[in-house]
Amino acid sequence: MAHKTDLSDAEAEALREGRFLDDYLLFLLASVSAAASEGFHAIVRDRGLKVPEWRVLASLYDSDGQMITRLAALVMMEQSRLTRIVERMDERGLVTRRDDKADRRRVRVYLTAKGKAVAHEMVAEARDHEARLLSLLPAGQARQLKSLLLKLHGRIGAVGPEWPSEKPGVKAQSPRRVV
Amino acid sequence: MAHKTDLSDAEAEALREGRFLDDYLLFLLASVSAAASEGFHAIVRDRGLKVPEWRVLASLYDSDGQMITRLAALVMMEQSRLTRIVERMDERGLVTRRDDKADRRRVRVYLTAKGKAVAHEMVAEARDHEARLLSLLPAGQARQLKSLLLKLHGRIGAVGPEWPSEKPGVKAQSPRRVV
DNA sequence: CGTTGAAATATGAAATATCATGTAAGAGCG
DNA sequence: CGCTCTTACATGATATTTCATATTTCAACG
Numbered sequence: 056m057a058h059k060t061d062l063s064d065a066e067a068e069a070l071r072e073g074r075f076l077d078d079y080l081l082f083l084l085a086s087v088s089a090a091a092s093e094g095f096h097a098i099v100r101d102r103g104l105k106v107p108e109w110r111v112l113a114s115l116y117d118s119d120g121q122m123i124t125r126l127a128a129l130v131m132m133e134q135s136r137l138t139r140i141v142e143r144m145d146e147r148g149l150v151t152r153r154d155d156k157a158d159r160r161r162v163r164v165y166l167t168a169k170g171k172a173v174a175h176e177m178v179a180e181a182r183d184h185e186a187r188l189l190s191l192l193p194a195g196q197a198r199q200l201k202s203l204l205l206k207l208h209g210r211i212g213a214v215g216p217e218w219p220s221e222k223p224g225v226k227a228q229s230p231r232r233v234v
Numbered sequence: 235m236a237h238k239t240d241l242s243d244a245e246a247e248a249l250r251e252g253r254f255l256d257d258y259l260l261f262l263l264a265s266v267s268a269a270a271s272e273g274f275h276a277i278v279r280d281r282g283l284k285v286p287e288w289r290v291l292a293s294l295y296d297s298d299g300q301m302i303t304r305l306a307a308l309v310m311m312e313q314s315r316l317t318r319i320v321e322r323m324d325e326r327g328l329v330t331r332r333d334d335k336a337d338r339r340r341v342r343v344y345l346t347a348k349g350k351a352v353a354h355e356m357v358a359e360a361r362d363h364e365a366r367l368l369s370l371l372p373a374g375q376a377r378q379l380k381s382l383l384l385k386l387h388g389r390i391g392a393v394g395p396e397w398p399s400e401k402p403g404v405k406a407q408s409p410r411r412v413v
Numbered sequence: 414c415g416t417t418g419a420a421a422t423a424t425g426a427a428a429t430a431t432c433a434t435g436t437a438a439g440a441g442c443g
Numbered sequence: 444c445g446c447t448c449t450t451a452c453a454t455g456a457t458a459t460t461t462c463a464t465a466t467t468t469c470a471a472c473g
Contacts, residue, residue, distance in 0.1 A: 076292055080368065080379075081274060084267035084271070085271070086310060087263060087386055092260050117254050131268045134453095135432085139453090160452070161450090188260075188390070199378070203371070203382065204263065207379065211269045211270055313423090314422080314423070315461075318423090318424095318460085338468060339467065340422085341421080415473095423467100425465100427460100429461085431456100431457080433457105434453100436454100442446090
């Protein structure tokens with residue numbers, strides 16, 4: 056039998072009990088997310104965008120003309136923060152804002168031609184980068200990872216179809232907090 | 235054959251091409267991470283902690299007495315930011331700082347008795363919360379998700395054993411950027 | 414040793430984010 | 444309608460973060 060290796064007390068303890076963080080889902084998610092994003096975020100910044108701006112572009116790429124509140128939910132940021140980011144992006148000519156004439160409280164955000172160009176370019180980069188990332192896993196596992204993430208996501212925010220509803224006057228049904 | 239449902243052009247387009255974000259790994263990771271953490275972060279704040287503070291406590295819970303730089307890497311934040319957070323936590327009596335006498339550039343951060351108490355309490359909460367989260371998936375899938383995350387994480391930061399090395403004078407080998 | 418270069422942390426100034434509200438519209442209802 | 448409640452967005456004040464850089468200490472080497 057191999058003789059005991061020489062560990063510090065702390066290390067031995069860690070092995071015996073198992074560390075907490077190393078297997079803690081929220082930490083795993085946050086740190087994989089950060090690690091996976093790091094490389095791409097560097098690309099984003101090289102193109103002169105900030106990460107939150109990229110997120111806005113990507114959201115509008117998928118569905119242009121969102122209202123501020125919904126966009127904020129999509130990109131997971133607080134409303135007043137998004138307001139100011141959109142403001143800067145407007146000044147930089149990436150987006151424009153138009154009042155929703157059906158509900159004049161709402162402000163809808165649209166990509167400008169320039170914004171679309173940048174968005175397309177960056178989405179292409181993102182797809183490239185994603186392919187490189189996913190190639191770190193066997194194809195089956197890559198698909199499985201995504202599918203598990205989607206499933207978990209769906210079950211956490213057991214939420215209705217829309218979020219701030221598209222139709223004015225419908226009470227915003229915020230995701231029922233399951234956890 | 236069922237007749238065509240009435241979709242807007244944009245929606246039809248989305249279905250045809252598939253939206254970008256809905257299947258984009260980095261977005262999936264970020265948004266699952268945010269959604270999964272939301273509930274627990276509310277608990278953290280209820281206990282009068284900020285999320286970054288909780289992260290520090292959790293890291294020290296696993297391995298007390300880290301140096302600032304390494305702790306910053308562990309909790310994924312920039313060094314000067316961590317310095318100030320640790321400072322506040324010191325003032326609040328959650329941690330203390332002691333110079334490393336083997337290398338006096340280094341500052342090591344330790345949990346105080348109070349810090350340990352809070353850390354233990356919160357780790358217990360975290361474990362509870364994690365269990366609730368994981369119960370949203372069948373046990374096998376939960377395990378699989380974690381294992382895939384770990385695998386991906388390992389392959390992204392194709393990194394050596396330590397990070398800022400424990401032993402003074404060893405050149406810090408930063409994770410080779412694979413992606 | 415003395416010099417040069419890198420590492421570890423701290424810190425000032427500028428940029429951002431957050432929190433609490435203010436203001437302007439819609440919705441619901443008697 | 445007129446009143447009241449809620450939603451959507453903006454904004455001021457405060458707190459936090461970031462970025463660049465200063466300071467101290469160690470490592471390497473002639």
